[in-house]
Amino acid sequence: MGELKGRVALVTGAARGIGATIARVLAGQGMLVAVNDINAEAAGQTAECLSANGFRACAVPASVCSAGDVxxxxxxxxxxxxxxxxxxxxxxxxxxxxxxxxxxxxWDEPFDVDAKAVFLCSQAAIQRMMPRHGGRIINIGSIAGLIVRTGQIAYCSAKAAAIHFTRCLAVEMAPHGITVNCICPGMTWTDMLSTSAKDRGLDVESMMAMIPAGRMAAEEDHAHLVAYLASDEASHVTGQVISVDGAQSLYHPLQL
Ligand SMILES: NC(=O)c1ccc[n+]([C@@H]2O[C@H](COP(=O)([O-])OP(=O)(O)OC[C@H]3O[C@@H](n4cnc5c(N)ncnc54)[C@H](O)[C@@H]3O)[C@@H](O)[C@H]2O)c1
Structure with missing residues (x-):
């Protein structure tokens, strides 16, 4: 995917977890990467780490929930x-x-970060991409936006909003040469998952039993799909919602 070289990427929430790995993989493809996070210090450290490895990167700390800041x-x-x-x-x-x-x-917090911010950042991006007739928007949704998870109504509903936003914006942006897609991770062992598992007293073994592929997703599984969707090879792929979950979202462990 040589044509990514020298192009500019902005990854939100990229100080750690899946976002930091996406930033690293895109930088490895030769992209110039802006690392956003609400945690300014951690965003700075992630960007510095990329620069120390010879990549061109910078930190752009901000809350993605504020239209002015975005x-x-x-x-x-x-x-x-x-x-x-x-x-x-x-x-x-x-x-x-x-x-x-x-x-x-x-209720409001997932809607602000997982849904409203997707609109605010996408709006600011397309205002610049449309006159240039080209660009890529990739939303990181969740299989929680596709299936029902009890006890997660706000998160599931906010991710479902981001998924349908993806489809709506893809249709609007298609004549402008801008593709819009959504990756839905299944369980991926990051700070977000380990904290929520601890809070809810879930053990790793019972979580693994829900994944037919027998393993959680690695952060790189999502990052390599981002790199493909960002490339010229994927120019006709738009409005798609792709689960990266080892078939977790298809499976109900009921033995009949
Ligand atoms: N880890 C999983 O199992 C899993 C599964 C499905 C979907 N996802 C999705 O993948 C994405 C990344 O998840 P992760 O597990 O790496 O999470 P994480 O909590 O490790 O990282 C999320 C990052 O977003 C930043 N952030 C939060 N609010 C922000 C704001 N207002 N402005 C800017 N930055 C903000 C946090 O500071 C943090 O660095 C999320 O959208 C999450 O919903 C994760």
Whole structure:
């Protein structure tokens, strides 16, 4: 995928976890990578680590939930690295608990980060990509947006919104040469999953039993698909929702 070389990517929520690995894999393809995160120090460290390895990268700390901050962030990316080719909407936030006891905040947070921010960042990106007639938007959804997970109503609903947003925007952007796709990770062992598993008293073995492929996704499984969808080879692939989950979302462990 040589044509990614020298092109500019912005990855949100990229200080750690899946986002940091996406940033590293894209940098390895020769892309110039802007590392966003609300955690400014960690974003700086991730960008420095890429630069120390000989890649061109910069940190653009901001909350992706604020329209003003997002506009400034995208302007900063173009100032520092050049015209934006790829936006990866990866930042995510999770909440869980029974619906009857759920606080307003526990509803709003996933909707702000997993749904509204996808709109705000995509809007700022397409405003710049449309006049250039080209670009890529890749949303990191979740299989939680495709199936029902009890006790995760806000997260599931916010991810479902991001998935349908992907399809709607893909149709609108197709005449402008901009593709919009969504990757839905299954269980991937990151800080987000380990914290939520600990909070809910889940053990790794019972989680693994839910995955026909017998392993969790690796962060690289998602990152390599991002690199493909960002490439010229994928120019006719748009509006697609692709699960990377070892068939987890298809499986119900009921023995009849
Ligand atoms: N880990 C999994 O099993 C799994 C499964 C399905 C989907 N996902 C999705 O993959 C994406 C990455 O997940 P992860 O497991 O690496 O999570 P993570 O919690 O390790 O990383 C998420 C990052 O987003 C950042 N972030 C949160 N709010 C932000 C904001 N307002 N502005 C900017 N940055 C913000 C956090 O600081 C953090 O660095 C998320 O969208 C998540 O929903 C993860």
């Amino acid at each position: 506009q400034e962030m995208v302007a900063r990316v173009e100032e520092k690295l050049g015209p934006l080719w790829l936006l990866v909407n990866n930042a995510g936030s999770f909440s869980h608990g029974p619906t009857a006891e759920m606080s307003e905040r526990a």
